[in-house]
Amino acid sequence: MAYTIAVEGLRKTYGATPVLDGVDLHVPRGGVHALLGPNGAGKSTTVKILTTLVAPSGGRAVVAGHDVVADPAAVRRAVSLTGQYAAVDEVLTGRENLVMMARLRHAGRSAARETAERLLARFDLVHAADRAVGTYSGGMARRLDIALSLVGDPQVLFLDEPTTGLDPRSRRDVWTAVEELAGSGVTVLLTTQYLEEADQLAERVTVLAGGRVAAEGTPDELKSRIGGETVQLVLSDVGALAAACAALDGQGRIDESGMSLHVTTDGSAGAVRDLLQLMAARDVPVDRVAVHRPTLDDVFLALTEQVAA
Ligand SMILES: Nc1ncnc2c1ncn2[C@@H]1O[C@H](COP(=O)(O)OP(=O)(O)OP(=O)(O)O)[C@@H](O)[C@H]1O
Ligand SMILES: [Mg+2]
Incomplete structure (x- = not known):
């Protein structure tokens, strides 16, 4: 089976400190896979390696058919990342942010507008499209953030703690957006510290602790493991x-x-x-x-x- 994300024996050390110590991860196409772990478990490091922002110290990682070390440019064309900290411009409106992102990705003027309208509708932001993003709630800003990462129609979307710091209502709004996304065939790798979130969104969960995989399975399988x-x-x-x-x-x-x-x-x-x-x-x-x-x-x-x- 060809996996959209295939990671074998992935290692990362900073100085003498191992941060990832032989991580395996296999994610099929479509759907949501959760990488669950406490602070410092190595979630963001894994995501950074898979999006080519950081080089691994050992092991192998193939994303959308491309090796992250041998062909980082091809990986970058196939993926998109919504980082742990929001990347929206707060002075611009939601629509302006989306148009700017599309233009940065070389869309023509009218194509950029179309993309912006489509994503505003998809993420339930039409009513706020002309407001500066600085006035958005946390949940709206996060939804816009995810919309921005979809501008280039990525095959694989990495969401690093998309709901950390959001109130329960905003968290639910983001969940709805992620569920819709997964339904459209995009492969989503989501990191989270919230078990409830992994349970709600992910078909499979990899539990990371101390840079190693502590467990892997469906939420139900993991629950049944402890009796x-x-x-x-x-x-x-x-x-x-x-x-x-x-x-x-x-x-x-x-x-x-x-x-x-x-x-x-x-x-x-x-x-x-x-x-x-x-x-x-x-x-x-x-x-x-x-x-x-x-x-x-x-x-x-x-x-x-x-x-x-
Ligand atoms: N550039 C770096 N230099 C040195 N150590 C680093 C660096 N980046 C990460 N680390 C260390 O690697 C470990 C894993 O960090 P990482 O950010 O991957 O964890 P995380 O699971 O994303 O945690 P969080 O839930 O807090 O976001 C931590 O101990 C961190 O201090
Ligand atoms: Mg992190």
Whole structure:
């Protein structure tokens, strides 16, 4: 299978410090792939190497069929980058920004206008087209930023933390824009520190920690890696706890409070019912029941802790 982004054993060192230590990444054409990781994980470094802004120290990276080291110019023609910090001109209007970008990319005057109108409509910015960008909300400015990076019709779009610093509403607006984009056949590599964002937008997620890949898979696969749902039984006293443990034959895990048992289940209602019936049959008084489903946050913490250890 030919991948739009194929990265093997990618390394980057600054001085003696390894920042990327053998990263593999394979992204098929179309759709959104998330590169998830905490501060300093190496997300931006990866994106900079894949967009030819920084040279790798080792390994191989091929983007849209071109090697980033052997043929950086071809890579640059195929990709576009929306960096971690917005690149819009705040004095110009949204429309002027887009026209200027199209002209910089050698579009004729009327073609540049057409491109601007098309992108303003696509990113829901028509109503604000003639306002200086300095008056835009954070979400609008980010949408314009993404629109600007699409002026040259790139095959691959890199979005480095597109929603960092945005309020929840603006974040949702950007998500909608990214979802639409991915639907149009562009391959999007998105970096984020927000698990919710990776869960919402990406078909697959690569978790980066300390310059290495800690995990890779669909959001659901990653969640299932740290186990299924657990049912928490809250017991009223130590006697009840002991009786519950005995009934479960050592399957439950006692939590820090010392009064709860956590039992892994398949997440079905039947499993909860069976558990409660078992407790009733043994006369174990259960105070409360809660069901916990692992979130991507749990996965992320579990994985990045493993790497840090
Ligand atoms: N030009 C440089 N010189 C030296 N060290 C660098 C340079 N660029 C990045 N680093 C280091 O590389 C590591 C990874 O940085 P990078 O910017 O790739 O992380 P990141 O995952 O994008 O983090 P963030 O979420 O904060 O944006 C950090 O420890 C950083 O200090
Ligand atoms: Mg970064």
